Amino acid sequence: MSRVTDVLNRQHIELPSWAFANSGTRFKVFPQAGVPRDPYEKVADAAQVHKYTGAAPTVALHIPWDKTDDYADLARFAQEQGVTLGTINSNVFQDNDYMLGSVTNPDAGVRRKATDHLLECIDIMDRTGSRDLKLWFSDGINYPGQDDIRERQDRLAAALAEVYARLGDHQRMLLEYKLFEPAFYATDVPDWGTAYAHTLTLGEKAVVCVDTGHHAPSTNIEFIVAVLLRAGKLGAFDFNSRFYADDDLMVGAADPFQLFRILFEVLRGGGFDRDPGAMDEIAFMLDQCHNIEPKIPGQIRSVMNVQEATAKALLVDREALAAAQAEGDVLGANAVFMDAYNTDVRPLLASLREEKGLDPDPMGAYRRSGYAEKIVAERIGGTQAGWGA
Amino acid sequence: MSRVTDVLNRQHIELPSWAFANSGTRFKVFPQAGVPRDPYEKVADAAQVHKYTGAAPTVALHIPWDKTDDYADLARFAQEQGVTLGTINSNVFQDNDYMLGSVTNPDAGVRRKATDHLLECIDIMDRTGSRDLKLWFSDGINYPGQDDIRERQDRLAAALAEVYARLGDHQRMLLEYKLFEPAFYATDVPDWGTAYAHTLTLGEKAVVCVDTGHHAPSTNIEFIVAVLLRAGKLGAFDFNSRFYADDDLMVGAADPFQLFRILFEVLRGGGFDRDPGAMDEIAFMLDQCHNIEPKIPGQIRSVMNVQEATAKALLVDREALAAAQAEGDVLGANAVFMDAYNTDVRPLLASLREEKGLDPDPMGAYRRSGYAEKIVAERIGGTQAGWGA
């Protein structure tokens, strides 16, 4: 059991600053009372999640949404709140210039501008001490013939190479893929194969980020996790869940069994054995949209869902599993696997929290804290943060 | 051939006013120069589409986006431009109150407000002389357990019944379904079966609207068209096309063969034989988002795509088809079908346009007209219309 508790005690999940801001669909962004108005308030809210879970000590920033003149000051503020700044997320999809693409745009000037933004993000990383630069490109085309699919790959490769060259010794590039949206015909990095191929060309510091909501229907995500781990190219997760497209629901909400299977492959591939901060660490991050539910408890619940699925993965009797697999005992092997999944791990996690001096019930503790009411009362005026700021 | 040209000459496709406004994805709305700032400018732009295609004489309004104090004046303006006002589209998805639903909201007050909006839309129809009220509900839930799926059906049924009772003798309710988005777990009217069941309960004036982008992957849309026509419950199409989800690309852009098959079932089911303005007419409407392409030519192209697919459907040698089908000649029947599809109908449509005194090349004619440059130059200041207004 010490292995189980050891991993659970060490596991940490990075929170995205933007999860605390307003978000929505193309139809409507429903504003929520008390939502942060600047990066400081986002960090403060993120710190609440860590306060009650003890498992979310870092906050990812999104540039330019979290742009600030003084990152040292923001980092200091974070530390006061009990957290630190984490991954830097680039954004090359919201400037008017990017309508037809950023680094793959047919216009060389736009490509230059986009690449410069990515380089600037590394400057920020230098100041925040971040290890990871996460790149997601919304680039793609809506109509057959609109642009040259292959040439866009060349442009992408050129930009990535330039950015890669700028990385410091202890910095990584996480390349994210996504099947579609906002591009509706051909996306330039649509699948793990494309991301893998580019990171392979770039070198060791380039690895793939698996967003669990970015696949075609029926895709076996744990297979991808296993294959990327085997190739040494899995760098990070963006966790969320979906029933349809990139729904960005709370991780574990749509298919908790899938989350368990994914985390079992992480375990199987040695993903929980990496040193914190090491260049081969698997970064576990949330990337969700709390469109209709309150943000902070939505994040707390998500962290707990990852913890529960991890606990179940750790409970798999791997010796028994290997024995049944070796014998070709289909039902026996599946039963060993399901036994772990069917276990109620909530008491185990509650007692681990208590050992750490935390409330065994993070949701209840947050609710009772009065923080939700406090921010609603205090955050009057100003402009609520959203995807645009 | 006279049957072919007859149908093509009579076919008209309704344009949505909102197609001329800015639209985008949740990531970004890219504004376009020259976009309308009010319903009048939208109608003026729509009239351009009709001017060059001769096939788009009506404009659908969206309430409250096109709300105005004087619909008679707007109707007069439309007539001056050469078009008339058409279907009224309700909107119960953009008020802050609708975060958890409109007519299916757990809160009775919100349901009342939403139903009142729908009733108000019929008031507007009385003034515009519109026959059709189109209802699309974004209602649904994001998380399992969030609300009671079945009770939401009861609430929906109650609201629909109240609205139905308010319809005049020459007014119809078009009930649209959509698999998902913005709700990401369970949508209250997700499929044709649900829409069909409700319209059946309501009565003859309630019919189903098929939006070609609102289905699960692999759904055979022409089958649904055939079945709804057989049941006397097909009322309208919202045309657009998609590769992934509700992409809202130009109709015919993603799968022109599918569009042909759909229009063939319309033909097969007698859908082109209805009298204009009659209560059993199939309304052909566009419902697209021109996120990255210019709006007016995007609409012209879409109208042409529907015309071309219709022409091909009309060219199917139905006698030969029936003979091959009766004999169980799989390849023979398919070949008859494909012969029509593989025909280049552009010359036929060009000559029909010329007979009507139109330019055979609507795209070129519009481009040469200078209208695009004119609106860019003239529409300075004000707030561009979008999905919010």
Next chain:
Amino acid sequence: MSRVTDVLNRQHIELPSWAFANSGTRFKVFPQAGVPRDPYEKVADAAQVHKYTGAAPTVALHIPWDKTDDYADLARFAQEQGVTLGTINSNVFQDNDYMLGSVTNPDAGVRRKATDHLLECIDIMDRTGSRDLKLWFSDGINYPGQDDIRERQDRLAAALAEVYARLGDHQRMLLEYKLFEPAFYATDVPDWGTAYAHTLTLGEKAVVCVDTGHHAPSTNIEFIVAVLLRAGKLGAFDFNSRFYADDDLMVGAADPFQLFRILFEVLRGGGFDRDPGAMDEIAFMLDQCHNIEPKIPGQIRSVMNVQEATAKALLVDREALAAAQAEGDVLGANAVFMDAYNTDVRPLLASLREEKGLDPDPMGAYRRSGYAEKIVAERIGGTQAGWGA
């Protein structure tokens, strides 16, 4: 708790005789040692499942696979084994005449033959005392234009009407739908809407059978269950699970959370309150292919999976759920729902089995019984049953 145990104690799941025969894919049927060679051996194997679960007292037959000269004798044999005969499943997809369809075939002679088979199935029901006739039609077309989609609906309606008219007072018709396979372009009963529409036309004794593996990707099955229950048209389930198409894996194996949600809607809709044998009973049936796992334990496991999901559904605190839903408390309502799902119900089910005098561990009890070794040793020679016999 008495409500929970009461439902669990009463719940029974019907087993399909063909689950004990060989099955496979188009690529290969892997034969398994000890597989039955006739209906008697199938019934004997099914009785083993009931012996250890106490929850599977009936066996569905498939005609002509289980055709016999003396159904009374088969029924007697079943009773000796501790089970009874259940639903009669028709088969109009394996005769050479059915290549282009059965009741929807363009050839009237083939349609006659197919309809006669369905009528014959009712004759058999009269002899076996079965209440339910289950109809699944593989009918459809592979190529656009191959046959007339709408006319096939007319032919289907005619055949169904004739069969419906032949039903006795205490007999029902269960109409199953399936998206595709073996037809690959248009299937004649592809979705719940089509099945619903036909059963509505036919009358009260016609109801819909939901096979959990027969939907398009992303389809919300529990929604369909809720809607059919509301309409009084849900008659039965064919349980199995899938990751891709109609994979026919063990129920609960691919998405146990989905199974829980489905059974919760059954509960919500009053589906567990019907009297056994009544005309409004929801029939819970398995319909799976144990292509690579042993058949009898595969069925035992499946019965247990349904029991566990049912137990979790019953554990939902519906009062708390309703309260959270009424308040629009998204996270609270979801949490109530998930609390039940996350509960480990295996101890509860084990103790219920013990109360009934059963082994708390059905899989282990069967394994220790030596039955598997016995049938391998005894069933030498003859032709193993499969989908063809």
Next chain:
Amino acid sequence: MSRVTDVLNRQHIELPSWAFANSGTRFKVFPQAGVPRDPYEKVADAAQVHKYTGAAPTVALHIPWDKTDDYADLARFAQEQGVTLGTINSNVFQDNDYMLGSVTNPDAGVRRKATDHLLECIDIMDRTGSRDLKLWFSDGINYPGQDDIRERQDRLAAALAEVYARLGDHQRMLLEYKLFEPAFYATDVPDWGTAYAHTLTLGEKAVVCVDTGHHAPSTNIEFIVAVLLRAGKLGAFDFNSRFYADDDLMVGAADPFQLFRILFEVLRGGGFDRDPGAMDEIAFMLDQCHNIEPKIPGQIRSVMNVQEATAKALLVDREALAAAQAEGDVLGANAVFMDAYNTDVRPLLASLREEKGLDPDPMGAYRRSGYAEKIVAERIGGTQAGWGA
């Protein structure tokens, strides 16, 4: 135009011997009169397709379905019929030993047997003079936990390495991927990324085979084609079409526009410029199941569909396309693309056939030849070939 006719005149499409045998679904194989009983009759039928299209001069064999004692004799026979033997397809999915996998089976003995079969296929290639060994593995698992996903990759890599080492200087390995079926949870080579990664490790003689029916819903196949061509790793196509899963319908039957887009990317990537027989040639092969339509005309039609889509791809005005793309003219670029697609290329292909001395109407010419009636009359007795032989 000479470029267009040049490519069309040179294009050849390989026929699979098994397309002429009976095939079906797991529900039923409908036998067709006149179907071949041995490899010689399959080759004779394939030669008919070439006789009327002039574009299908090679026949792929499937081992063991086409196993024979004297390949030299079979090759001689083929030549007499006017065709030659082509790709060798391995089969490690139909022996009883392969129930839990072939080269990825947990049992080392089964892996050895499977690998030996692959090596034997290269022996056959040495005798037939074939360049290409096509590998498709049905290997995978049906249930979570059934076997170790990652270890199966290791086993696969080991087997591939051994087979690769055995290849002659002018021999290639084509590695095919497929999302699912017959494995229903995790397939060992499910996507292009996995196939790409393995071929990259193996070396230059290992390339990827794209089967157009083997993808998840919504997958953009032409993107994969573009990316694989860019990487120098596209080796071959297995052409067919699908609406749902691996339906194996005639290529171009389900989505002719997609086929056009795929062939345009082939053209764009230089895929039509390779020398016949060269190590970098893109092999165009059919891989279809004519379950309900006659085999030979089904193949003729498929060859014609590929020719028509190729002709349209060649007609794209690439200069105009590039200009519009460079300007970011979304609608203009799409219009250039669609202009080619909307062209009726049947007259062009008919005249090219006439120039070659062929009948301009291959389907009609075959029908009039009386060959269909002749084989029905002559092929009496014996066992019809199918997927098992």
